[in-house]
Amino acid sequence: MSKTKTIFDELKAVVVMKLLNTPIAQRLIEEKAAQKISKSQEDQPTKPIAQLHKATGQLTFSDTKKPLHNIGLELWDRDIGTPNDYLAKGITDQNGRFEIYYDPEKAGFKDAPDLELRVIDNRITFNSNNQPVYSNRIAYIIKGGDNVTEKVYDFGTLTVPYWQYNPESPFARIQLPNPEETPDDYAVGRKFQAYEAANTLTPIKAKHIIANTLNPNEPSITQIQADYPPNLTRELEKEIPGYTRSDEYFVLRILNGMNPCLLKRNKSNPNQFKVTFNWDNYEKDNEHDLNNVEAFFELKEGKLLPTAIVIQSRYPDSIAPHSPLKDPVTYTPNDGEKWLQAKRIFRTNSLFTGEVIEHYAKAHVQMEQYAVAVFRNLRKNPIRLMLSPHLKSIININRRGDDLLVEPKIGLFVTNGPLTYPGFLQMCKEVVATYDWKGWKPRQPLCEAHAYAKIANLYWQILTEYVDTFFQKYQQEIVQEWIEIRRLSDDLVEHSMAYQPIQGIMANTDSDYEWYDRNELDKPDLPRPTINGQVKVLRPITVSDSPSVADIDNLKELCRYVIFHTTLWHTWVNDSQTDEGGELAYNSLALRNGSFGSENDPAIAPDIIEATNQLYIFSVLNGIKYGLILKNEDDDVPEELRTNLARYKQQFSDLGYEVGNIRTLINI
Structure with missing residues (x-):
């Protein structure tokens, strides 16, 4: 670059x-x-069912082909250059099937509807009385037939990428x-x-x-x-x-801390604990160090006290998993500056593990x-x-x-x-x-x-x-x-x-x-x-x-x-x-x-x-x-x-x- x-x-x-x-x-x-919010109307067709037309079909998930159940639908008439006309709404059943009755005259005078099926998602909020309020939005649009005049129009089985x-x-x-x-x-x-x-x-x-x-x-x-x-x-x-x-x-x-560690307890001494970060299984990059670390602690009079940190480093060219390692070195609180550096090395292990496992994964x-x-x-x-x-x-x-x-x-x-x-x-x-x-x-x-x-x-x-x-x-x-x-x-x-x-x-x-x-x-x-x-x-x-x-x-x-x-x-x-x-x-x-x-x-x-x-x-x-x-x-x-x-x-x-x-x- x-x-x-x-x-x-x-x-x-x-x-x-x-x-x-x-x-x-x-x-x-x-x-x-x-x-993307749906503009659906709340009114339903007022004519007797016998005078209405019907749109039918089935929705399935596009990935599993299982029924897309209990999801809201809206039927619209597509109009080029003018606002679309809302016809009716419905919902799929447990098998993903739907029947929507609609009045074709809502498409306009002498205008046979060009059917469009909208899959409607919604989100729920609560009003001041703790009652749910539903906000609709369009999740997917399916184009149906043009100039539909038949009494029953079957969309067939439709797959939806939902x-x-x-x-x-x-x-x-x-x-x-x-x-x-x-x-x-x-x-x-x-x-x-x-x-x-x-x-x-x-x-x-x-x-x-x-x-x-x-x-x-x-x-x-x-x-x-x-x-x-x-x-x-x-x-x-x-x-x-x-x-x-x-x-x-x-x-x-x-x-x-950010990575609240889960400690291990010594089986023979219940007051001794440790935290281990072992990286033997993983491939290392070329730029950074990768050290296996163990921090040891003692529970004494109700307080957890650090007693030692063991560090085992990889060689500079030890990139692959299970590469050769240097001999482990133990540091204690008596080691002054080296002890401070060992704690810093441990902290980097804890932070990286915390980010990757505890946060991301x-x-x-x-x-x-x-x-x-x-x-x-x-x-x-x-x-x-x-x-x-x-x-x-x-x-x-x-x-x-x-x-x-x-x-x-x-x-x-x-x-x-x-x-x-x-x-x-x-x-x-x-x-x-x-x-x-x-x-x-x-x-x-x-x-x-x-x-x-x-x-x-x-x-x-x-x-x-x-x-x-x-x-x-x-x-x-x-x-x-x-x-x-x-x-x-x-x-x-x-x-x-x-x-x-x-x-x-x-x-x-x-x-x-x-x-x-x-x-x-x-x-x-x-x-x-x-x-x-x-x-x-x-x-x-x-x-x-x-x-x-x-x-x-x-x-x-x-x-x-x-x-x-x-x-x-x-x-x-x-x-x-x-x-x-x-x-x-x-x-x-x-x-x-x-x-x-x-x-x-x-x-x-x-x-x-x-x-x-x-x-x-x-x-x-x-x-x-x-x-x-x-x-x-x-x-x-x-x-x-x-x-x-x-x-x-x-x-x-x-x-x-x-x-x-x-x-x-x-x-x-």
């Missing part, structure tokens, strides 16, 4: 952000958001024929916040990239750091110099499979009211994340991290192939300082109360429309990954250590379904068109699981990114040139472009705060969840957490 093109691209990005953040641009965005699965993805994700068009757009308010955040930060990054293009030694890491907003560690260092590099802070971030990729299945199948069942506010927009942010974070050669996790793209993808597949809702609940607290575990359990209690209350309120309708839950379950299971036991980065290969808590880990003793000879990772909610007591309990469990991960879990990992990675001297996604060295040594730190990209992306991802449960900006969060959550505000505050920060959904 030429220097001129690089400079032009960065300046163009700045100008675009400035323009998008103007009032006129915001008005255009609002107008565009309204363009929330279709991507057969090329190793995960259960949506297929987007046009990557710029998704079936569920961001809220307008969320777009404005994104433009505002980028409007502030894009010029900073552009300045750095342009300066570096003109002079490869500029700007310095120190200057880059100073240009971005201060993060948690920089602010703490102003108040208490040296605290963020202390052993106390090190433990607190392991327990409660566990929240974004895993939850997309639930979003696709929910929006494909839930229309009449009230469970839609519960789940859709938490699953909307994930398609959009995941599509953007594909480019920004994981695209080969340009995504942040690939360019700044230590793995090649194949190694990165392998790690994601290994972990997603173990994630399931069945039997999951949050880990128990390990010690008094384990704030994350306490907060997670309190939130799980709230979700349990909320789900139980919701099911009591809507029990009859949930059972009545159970066929949608059956099809939701079938889609989830059939399109989930093939199950494989925990391996790679998440495996426990120790003979003398075991997980201190298995609540969040796979339950291999619970049976899994086999489809076409392949054992699936997701277990079914139900296999019946009529629910049993166990089926209802399964559905409750799945709802808690989805809401937990799209709200508190994603909030926790996303909003802590700048806490962990907003100071380059404290942490980064990888280190270079042997990893050991002073925090002030630029040869150890990320290079100049990596440095500004890390601070830019983390700041943007943390800066957009639209879509909070208690604010309910989109008016679609059920009142029961909001009131129940607000009732526990003080208990969260006592644990050092502001409940108003919990996001409703994954929209960033």
